[in-house]
Amino acid sequence: MSTTDGRMDGRAWGVLLVLCGAIFLEGVDVAMLNVALPSIRADLDLSTGTLSGVVSAYVLGYGGFLLLGGRAADLLGRRRMFLLWLAVFCVFSGLGGLATESWMLLVARFVTGVAAAFMAPAGLALITGNFPEGPQRTKALGVYAGTASGGFSLGLVAGGLLASLGWRWVFFAPVIMSAVILAVAIPLVKDTESTSERPAGGFDLPGALTITGAMLLLAYGVVRLEHPAQGRAVTAGVLAAGLALLAAFAAIERRSSDPLVRLGVLRSGVLVRTNAAALLFLGAFGGFQFLVTLYLQELRGWSTLETGLAMLVIAIDIVLAPTLTPRLVNRFGNARVLFGGLVLAAVAYALFLPVGLEWTYAAMLPSLVLLGLAFTLAYGPLTMAAVEGVAEREHGLAVGLLYTATQFGIALGLSAVTAVNVAALGTGNSPEAGLDAIRTALLVPVAAAALGAVIVAFGLGSRPAAGTARSDTEQPTSAELSA
Numbered sequence: 001m002s003t004t005d006g007r008m009d010g011r012a013w014g015v016l017l018v019l020c021g022a023i024f025l026e027g028v029d030v031a032m033l034n035v036a037l038p039s040i041r042a043d044l045d046l047s048t049g050t051l052s053g054v055v056s057a058y059v060l061g062y063g064g065f066l067l068l069g070g071r072a073a074d075l076l077g078r079r080r081m082f083l084l085w086l087a088v089f090c091v092f093s094g095l096g097g098l099a100t101e102s103w104m105l106l107v108a109r110f111v112t113g114v115a116a117a118f119m120a121p122a123g124l125a126l127i128t129g130n131f132p133e134g135p136q137r138t139k140a141l142g143v144y145a146g147t148a149s150g151g152f153s154l155g156l157v158a159g160g161l162l163a164s165l166g167w168r169w170v171f172f173a174p175v176i177m178s179a180v181i182l183a184v185a186i187p188l189v190k191d192t193e194s195t196s197e198r199p200a201g202g203f204d205l206p207g208a209l210t211i212t213g214a215m216l217l218l219a220y221g222v223v224r225l226e227h228p229a230q231g232r233a234v235t236a237g238v239l240a241a242g243l244a245l246l247a248a249f250a251a252i253e254r255r256s257s258d259p260l261v262r263l264g265v266l267r268s269g270v271l272v273r274t275n276a277a278a279l280l281f282l283g284a285f286g287g288f289q290f291l292v293t294l295y296l297q298e299l300r301g302w303s304t305l306e307t308g309l310a311m312l313v314i315a316i317d318i319v320l321a322p323t324l325t326p327r328l329v330n331r332f333g334n335a336r337v338l339f340g341g342l343v344l345a346a347v348a349y350a351l352f353l354p355v356g357l358e359w360t361y362a363a364m365l366p367s368l369v370l371l372g373l374a375f376t377l378a379y380g381p382l383t384m385a386a387v388e389g390v391a392e393r394e395h396g397l398a399v400g401l402l403y404t405a406t407q408f409g410i411a412l413g414l415s416a417v418t419a420v421n422v423a424a425l426g427t428g429n430s431p432e433a434g435l436d437a438i439r440t441a442l443l444v445p446v447a448a449a450a451l452g453a454v455i456v457a458f459g460l461g462s463r464p465a466a467g468t469a470r471s472d473t474e475q476p477t478s479a480e481l482s483a
Contacts (some may be wrong), residue, residue: 031155061113070400148320341378
């Protein structure tokens with residue numbers, strides 16, 4: 001799907017746009033729901049706990065099934081998994097819009113999260129499979145990454161507009177979008193690997209059950225951290241059970257002839273550091289976005305639409321990521337570009353620390369612009385680094401690991417800033433007390449982004465060269481083991 005000079009032809013662009021449409025759909029879906037939550041609560045008379053559960057249900061489904069989704073893409077075919085779960089996403093998003101009871105909404109969001117957990121790894125694996133390594137893949141991933149992060153920013157604005165028409169449109173709009181994407185994808189998207197090239201063996205059922213249970217428990221435990229006063233012992237027990245299942249999973253994978261996750265892939269210091277950086281980067285942003293929303297709406301009295309429009313500037317990466325990022329990566333490499341993105345994110349959050357009750361939008365703008373640039377520099381290189389040095393037949397697994405890290409990062413970031421904000425606020429109820437609590441909680445994203453930059457600075461510079469994927473039978477070198 002390329003010309004003789006390496007440029008993408010019309011069909012290649014068509015495939016890329018379809019796959020970008022799917023990841024854009026996912027980001028828009030999540031962002032629009034966040035904006036519409038107050039309207040949903042008022043219409044369905046939901047308690048605060050149930051309303052939080054509407055968001056948590058998606059996180060549990062997504063985070064719990066990502067690794068299984070990545071492995072399914074490798075074993076059963078990326079195109080098949082992408083199309084099947086895109087259809088499921090479409091159906092259950094529509095059912096969410098038809099919900100008349102809280103349990104219907106919770107089930108719809110959980111299954112939608114599961115669908116995204118299978119669809120997203122398959123989509124990104126199709127990107128890496130359809131575009132050869134080098135400038136063409138770098139460009140494709142730059143466009144894909146910009147679309148992914150931009151979908152969330154634009155979703156805030158779209159959610160405000162749709163919620164003004166009625167919160168059910170927040171669910172019906174993704175149905176229309178996913179149906180169009182599915183209709184175009186069926187004839188256009190093709191699998192690049194043959195059946196014989198897929199990993200041998202079948203599903204590791206014990207491994208699948210233990211890792212899914214571990215991810216569900218850990219995600220639930222992280223969500224419970226948002227409410228530190230509501231059963232600390234239960235929260236600790238849930239997290240401990242999740243870690244125990246994770247240890248059981250590791251033991252099962254060592255003995256399995258067809259492991260769900262080949263543990264040898266985790267010997268790569270690059271892979272581990274990439275996922276740690278992704279967790280910290282997205283966690284910092286998730287926490288910051290939540291705090292800014294509290295500040296603008298609860299302390300300043302801005303509407304949901306005004307809040308979304310204020311944060312729209314972050315979406316400049318939609319334009320810059322496809323054009324600027326590939327050039328920078330080709331010239332300086334993933335590590336340096338990613339490091340620059342994390343440093344910019346840390347600076348952006350730090351600039352917001354002195355926020356005041358009378359701040360003008362002009363005072364907020366430097367942080368928001370820097371965040372747009374941070375996403376431009378960081379998001380694409382993260383997706384590129386996630387599959388470097390990994391055999392193509394295991395790209396679904398590598399992508400599943402990356403998306404698991406990002407999803408848990410967002411959940412952890414939200415929970416951490418919420419817990420700090422609640423603790424700092426105490427019994428205070430004045431605007432000044434609320435502002436002081438937000439300032440204190442803002443230290444969390446600053447620290448997370450700075451730690452991510454340190455990890456990148458001391459790790460990703462030693463990654464293996466592109467295209468040096470190791471087969472299952474090859475052993476890591478001593479240098480790689482010490483990386």
